[in-house]
Structure formats: structure tokens, C-alpha cells
Amino acid sequence: MDNKTTAKEILKYVGGAENVKSAQHCATRLRIITKNQDLVDVKAIENLDKVKGSFYNSGQYQIILGTGLVDKVYEEFMPLIGQAMTAKVDDELAEPEKLTFRRAIRIFGDVFVPIIPVLVATGLFMGLRGLLTQEAVLGVFGLTPADVPVQLIQFTQILTDTAFAFLPALVAWSTFNIFGGTPILGMVLGLMLVNSILPNAYAVGSGEAEPMIFFGFIKVVGYQASVLPAFMTAVVTTKIEKWLKKTIPDSLDLILRPFLTLLSGLALGLFIIGPVFHEIEVYVLAAVEFLLTLPFGLGGLIYGSFGQLLGILGIHHILSLLEINMLAKDGWNLLNPVGTCGNVAQAGAVLAIAIKTVSNKMKQVAYPSALSAALGITEPAVFGVTLRLGKPFIMSMIGGGIGGFFASIFQLKATGLGLTGIPGTLLYLNEQLPLYILTNLIAFASAFALTWMFGYKKDEVL
Known part of the structure; x- marks a missing residue:
């Protein structure tokens, strides 16, 4: 059974295109939101050759296909239901569905699905750099760490440091994309949160740097390598952008909407949302590390x-x-x-x-x-x-x-x-x-x- 036939069979057994609200995929699963779960023939789907199993989770019917294959089946599936390949969770957010904890976690996960491949690659770069700079490995070739060219070390640092240095930009871009904002505005907003003018929040926390002081009492830092501040700032800013889109006259939209979106998003991120959620992030991380390092x-x-x-x-x-x-x-x-x-x-x-x-x-x-x-x-x-x-x-x-x-x-x-x-x-x-x-x-x-x-x-x- 080829991928197109598999997609057609899946669509048939989930009740047809009229029973599908939206569909997307993660690394291994085709994730379908249906209108009526009773129309889904789970047994028939699980008997398909390429299907490894299925289950319902947080309102989604998730069909396990495996890495690589899920992308190909998804590409065949989306045209069958008449949706663009960029169908996202914001379509379902527009509906009056109750935002439960599990649904919020699912949406949060959807934000990170596009980012994970970049971070996987970065992890591999880190591992390879660690291997190539080991004294024992270098010794096989008659070398020492001092023999490794500085330019090579700098090259590997570009590979290993870039994704984490600009992580808030990736998070904000993906969040805007998922929540129905303009992705390029999310990217720029995230870059603003890690502008080199802003001192690193972790450096400030460790005493290696001093925060910027606004209005004589507001301490401002950057959010390099942070996740929650960028995510929450982006969520709120997409709401602002959507409101601006409805409010601003069409003739002024191109000028005012990007300007006001970025201005309000940066102000909220640096002065309100960022400080609050950075502290939450620090405490959550500390709690997890405490658990994992129990004696x-x-x-x-x-x-x-x-x-x-x-x-x-x-x-x-x-x-x-x-x-x-x-x-x-x-x-x-x-x-x-x-x-x-x-x-x-x-x-x-x-x-x-x-x-x-x-x-x-x-x-x-x-x-x-x-x-x-x-x-x-x-x-x-x-x-x-x-x-x-x-x-x-x-x-x-x-x-x-x-x-x-x-x-x-x-x-x-x-x-x-x-x-x-x-x-x-x-x-x-x-x-x-x-x-x-x-x-x-x-x-x-x-x-x-x-x-x-x-x-x-x-x-x-x-």
C-alpha cells in the first residue's frame, strides 16, 4: 500500500473529510481532530499495513505511523480534506472549545515540534565536538588539545551555540505561527528579547552582569536561552496583533499593525511578562534538578x-x-x-x-x-x-x-x-x-x- 492509498484509507475510516476539523503531525503521529468520534473505525485503521497503533488524547485521534513515514502520509492526507499544508492549531483555538490543562499542554507541545529538529542537530554537534576535542581521541593521531586550531573551535561554537543563543526567537516565531499571528513579527520580537544590548538574565542572576534600570526602579534583562518568557510574551502579543488587525483601518494596517505589535510586545516582554515567567522558569528548573539529583x-x-x-x-x-x-x-x-x-x-x-x-x-x-x-x-x-x-x-x-x-x-x-x-x-x-x-x-x-x-x-x- 503506497502513502496516498494509506492516506485515503485513513480518511475513509475516520468518517470522511466532512468529519475532520483539522489535522497535523508530530515526529511519529498523524494527529486528527474529528467532529464526531463515533464515526471513527479504530479497528479498521489499526489493521492498515503502515499503521502501528492509534489512540485518543486531549481531543485528538493520533495515528502512529513512525518517523519519516508520517510526513509523507500527512502530505497526501491534507489535500484530501481540502486544507492547506500549513493548517495549524489556531484554527481550533478560534472555536469555543474549553481550554483544559491537557489541551494547553498539547498546544504547548505543538509550539516545540518545529523547533526540536534544530535542537537535535545542535545536540549532535555538541557530542561530536566533545568527541573530537577529547585528549584520548586526539592522542590516537598524535595530537593534544593545544594542537586544535582556534578557528576550528570557533567554527564548532557557531554550530553549537547559535540555536540556544537565539532560542527565544525560535519560540516566538513558532508561537505566532501556532496562535495565528504573523510569524515574521514573532521572529523579530524574539530577537528583540535577546538583543546584545540586554544583559543575559542568567549572568545577572549569577552576579556576572548588572541589569539595566528603567525609570529608576525597573530592572530589565535579556532572555537569552529562556523559553517561558518568550512563549508567554508571544501568546499575549498574538492576541494584541489580532485585535489590531480588526481595529485598524485597512489603509493604515501595513504601517500601524507591525509597529504597535512589536512595541507593545517588547514592552510587555521586558517589563512585565518576562520578569514574572523567568522567575517561574528558574524555580521549575530548580525543582526538576533537585528531583534528579536526589541522593x-x-x-x-x-x-x-x-x-x-x-x-x-x-x-x-x-x-x-x-x-x-x-x-x-x-x-x-x-x-x-x-x-x-x-x-x-x-x-x-x-x-x-x-x-x-x-x-x-x-x-x-x-x-x-x-x-x-x-x-x-x-x-x-x-x-x-x-x-x-x-x-x-x-x-x-x-x-x-x-x-x-x-x-x-x-x-x-x-x-x-x-x-x-x-x-x-x-x-x-x-x-x-x-x-x-x-x-x-x-x-x-x-x-x-x-x-x-x-x-x-x-x-x-x-
């Missing part, structure tokens, strides 16, 4: 065990904010090494099922799902196998907790985000790599053994 590996044990539930609840996108903040602030990601244990544990649990089961259908589902989880994509394993069976999911939670415990004990830190499991090794190309591999093997083996012994009977079927 005796307790933080890793807790997060490694229960972190997988965030994906099921549809609020895992909030982790992107925390990981980005950690990397921007310290250059390290404490969540990744613990979180990857949960993914690898899923692979271990599903592989145990694949080997032990006597059902050919179960084997056909479980083997590819185990491989996918080992590569960091757990939706097929979770929603297609372990969560349906129940006990294997619990065993994977235990395995993830055991792995997370050792990740904390070993004090593992990633150089980026977005990669886990086997691809995640690229974020540990330094002295940590052997410990990263060992930690993942522990998580995998624990979940495999527990599932084999206690979590699955060979004649169980989905």
Missing part, C-alpha cells in the same frame, strides 16, 4: 519508573521545555539519560513478548515495536503491545526505574535532546559512553527478565 539515585528511580506515564497522559511535551532550559543554562541535559531507560525498557519488555509468544500475529507486532523502542520511538510498543496487555507495561516501568537509578548513580548527562536508545549514544560521545551503554543494558535486561518471568504468558494475545 542514592532516588530521583532517577522515580522519574525512570513514572516518566513513561507522561506520554500516555499526553503531557510529555512539557519535558522539552525543561531539557531546553537545562541545556541552555548549563550545557547538560539530566532528563535524557534517565528518560532513555524507560524507552529501552519498553524494548526489553516487548522483545520478551515477541520471543515467548506462540501467536504469529503477536510476533509480527512485537518484533518491529521492540526495534522501534530501541531506536527511541515507543508509541508502537506502548500503545500497540505493553499498555494493552497491562502487566508488561508495569514491568517496563520497573525496568525503567532500575535503569534510571543507575543513570543517577553514574551521574550521566547528555549534550543534547531528542535522541534516546541506540541513536542517543551520539549525545554521550565522551567518557560517559560506556556508562550510558551499561545503563541502557541494565534497563533493557531488567524489563526483559521481569516480563519473561512475571509479566506475560505465552498464549496471551492482544
Whole structure:
């Protein structure tokens, strides 16, 4: 079945174009908002060749296709429902739908979907730079760190520092895009928040720089490498721009709307929204770091065990904010090494099922799902196998907790985000790599053994 046929079949089984409000996609899933859930034939969709599973979450029907494939099916799907390829969440925001916590988290996640590939690439650049500048690696070629040309170091710094230096610009651009503002205005507003004239907020917090003083008492800083201030400023500013668009006469729109949008957005960002949400950001980050650095590996044990539930609840996108903040602030990601244990544990649990089961259908589902989880994509394993069976999911939670415990004990830190499991090794190309591999093997083996012994009977079927 080719991608166009898959798209047509999906559309047929979700009730046709007239039953689709809007559609978009993330890294692995086609996400459809339907008018009537009763018209969706879930079983028929999940029986399609390229579909690895599906589930409802926060009002969305999410169909798991996998990385790469989801983009291609999406491109075929959108023309069928008569929407532009740029269909965004702002279409649904225009409707009088109640803004629940889970829906707000979903929208927040949608803001970060376009940004994550850039940050994944930046993490890989960081890992490769760490590898190439290691004394042991250089020693193989008869070199020392002093032999590395300054120009090469500067070149690698451009690759590793740019995305985080201008992160608020990326966040503001994506937020404007999602909430129905003019994206280029969001980009410029974000750049204003990190203008080189403004002292870095983290530098001010550490005492390395002094804030700017306005009107004799308002302390103003820049928001380089911050997320929440840019996000909230952009959300409010899009509302202002939409109001201006309705209010300003058409003859003056080109002049006044961009001018007033940027002026009001910058004023709010620097004097009100930025200071408030930067403090919130700092406290949230401190709380997460406190959890992950609890003594005796307790933080890793807790997060490694229960972190997988965030994906099921549809609020895992909030982790992107925390990981980005950690990397921007310290250059390290404490969540990744613990979180990857949960993914690898899923692979271990599903592989145990694949080997032990006597059902050919179960084997056909479980083997590819185990491989996918080992590569960091757990939706097929979770929603297609372990969560349906129940006990294997619990065993994977235990395995993830055991792995997370050792990740904390070993004090593992990633150089980026977005990669886990086997691809995640690229974020540990330094002295940590052997410990990263060992930690993942522990998580995998624990979940495999527990599932084999206690979590699955060979004649169980989905």
C-alpha cells in the first residue's frame, strides 16, 4: 500500500473529510481532530499495513505511523480534506472549545515540534565536538588539545551555540505561527528579547552582569536561552496583533499593525511578562534538578519508573521545555539519560513478548515495536503491545526505574535532546559512553527478565 492509498484509507475510516476539523503531525503521529468520534473505525485503521497503533488524547485521534513515514502520509492526507499544508492549531483555538490543562499542554507541545529538529542537530554537534576535542581521541593521531586550531573551535561554537543563543526567537516565531499571528513579527520580537544590548538574565542572576534600570526602579534583562518568557510574551502579543488587525483601518494596517505589535510586545516582554515567567522558569528548573539529583539515585528511580506515564497522559511535551532550559543554562541535559531507560525498557519488555509468544500475529507486532523502542520511538510498543496487555507495561516501568537509578548513580548527562536508545549514544560521545551503554543494558535486561518471568504468558494475545 503506497502513502496516498494509506492516506485515503485513513480518511475513509475516520468518517470522511466532512468529519475532520483539522489535522497535523508530530515526529511519529498523524494527529486528527474529528467532529464526531463515533464515526471513527479504530479497528479498521489499526489493521492498515503502515499503521502501528492509534489512540485518543486531549481531543485528538493520533495515528502512529513512525518517523519519516508520517510526513509523507500527512502530505497526501491534507489535500484530501481540502486544507492547506500549513493548517495549524489556531484554527481550533478560534472555536469555543474549553481550554483544559491537557489541551494547553498539547498546544504547548505543538509550539516545540518545529523547533526540536534544530535542537537535535545542535545536540549532535555538541557530542561530536566533545568527541573530537577529547585528549584520548586526539592522542590516537598524535595530537593534544593545544594542537586544535582556534578557528576550528570557533567554527564548532557557531554550530553549537547559535540555536540556544537565539532560542527565544525560535519560540516566538513558532508561537505566532501556532496562535495565528504573523510569524515574521514573532521572529523579530524574539530577537528583540535577546538583543546584545540586554544583559543575559542568567549572568545577572549569577552576579556576572548588572541589569539595566528603567525609570529608576525597573530592572530589565535579556532572555537569552529562556523559553517561558518568550512563549508567554508571544501568546499575549498574538492576541494584541489580532485585535489590531480588526481595529485598524485597512489603509493604515501595513504601517500601524507591525509597529504597535512589536512595541507593545517588547514592552510587555521586558517589563512585565518576562520578569514574572523567568522567575517561574528558574524555580521549575530548580525543582526538576533537585528531583534528579536526589541522593542514592532516588530521583532517577522515580522519574525512570513514572516518566513513561507522561506520554500516555499526553503531557510529555512539557519535558522539552525543561531539557531546553537545562541545556541552555548549563550545557547538560539530566532528563535524557534517565528518560532513555524507560524507552529501552519498553524494548526489553516487548522483545520478551515477541520471543515467548506462540501467536504469529503477536510476533509480527512485537518484533518491529521492540526495534522501534530501541531506536527511541515507543508509541508502537506502548500503545500497540505493553499498555494493552497491562502487566508488561508495569514491568517496563520497573525496568525503567532500575535503569534510571543507575543513570543517577553514574551521574550521566547528555549534550543534547531528542535522541534516546541506540541513536542517543551520539549525545554521550565522551567518557560517559560506556556508562550510558551499561545503563541502557541494565534497563533493557531488567524489563526483559521481569516480563519473561512475571509479566506475560505465552498464549496471551492482544
